[in-house]
Amino acid sequence: PELRGLFEDILSCFEVVNRALNTQRPSDTLEGKAETLPRSLVADVSSVLSEGWSYYWRWASSEQFTGTFRTEFAAMLVQIGIAWDAVLAGDVDDLGEHVQTEFSARNYVV
Numbered sequence: 001p002e003l004r005g006l007f008e009d010i011l012s013c014f015e016v017v018n019r020a021l022n023t024q025r026p027s028d029t030l031e032g033k034a035e036t037l038p039r040s041l042v043a044d045v046s047s048v049l050s051e052g053w054s055y056y057w058r059w060a061s062s063e064q065f066t067g068t069f070r071t072e073f074a075a076m077l078v079q080i081g082i083a084w085d086a087v088l089a090g091d092v093d094d095l096g097e098h099v100q101t102e103f104s105a106r107n108y109v110v
Contacts, residue, residue, distance in 0.1 A: 007076040014083045022090040052077045075110045
């Protein structure tokens with residue numbers, strides 16, 4: 001399955017959520033940031049990550065799909081996790097750049 005588009009949509013949504021929760025320039029201020037998060041948002045993100053890793057586990061243990069596909073899928077899940085952690089931290093202005101930097105800094109290679 002082609003999942004790259006869905007992955008990019010999730011990261012785009014996180015950019016919007018980041019601005020809504022953490023102001024337009026999260027790194028510039030401590031004021032005006034959400035103190036609580038909507039339960040439905042948190043549950044949905046948790047579901048994406050936990051279901052994603054469950055699928056990965058199933059596919060890897062049964063050798064379903066190619067190893068390359070599974071590696072790319074795992075890389076997407078890791079990057080979604082990095083982006084979500086940045087939203088929760090509340091001080092990252094550009095999630096896309098942050099995700100790329102963190103992913104590379106951890107020496108992950110796809």
